[in-house]
Amino acid sequence: MEAKKLYRSIKNKMLGGVAAGLGEYLNIDPTLVRLGFIALALLGGPGIVIYLIMWVVVPEEPVDLPPAQ
Structure with missing residues (x-):
């Protein structure tokens, strides 16, 4: 089983992606x-300090990039 990792989201971000990343990690909205x-x-x-x-x-x-050709 692969360990879950916390990342800032690039798909669902509003400012820095911190809240979206935490939501994905904790499986909440x-x-x-x-x-x-x-x-x-x-x-x-x-x-604000914690967010920053x-x-x-x-x-x-x-980002999952396609392999170079």
């Missing part, structure tokens, strides 16, 4: 993750 980040930010929590750190640290989803 990315909108819920986005709302969670917004709630943390509005309640004086570290929502994850944007830098989490790698972007690899």
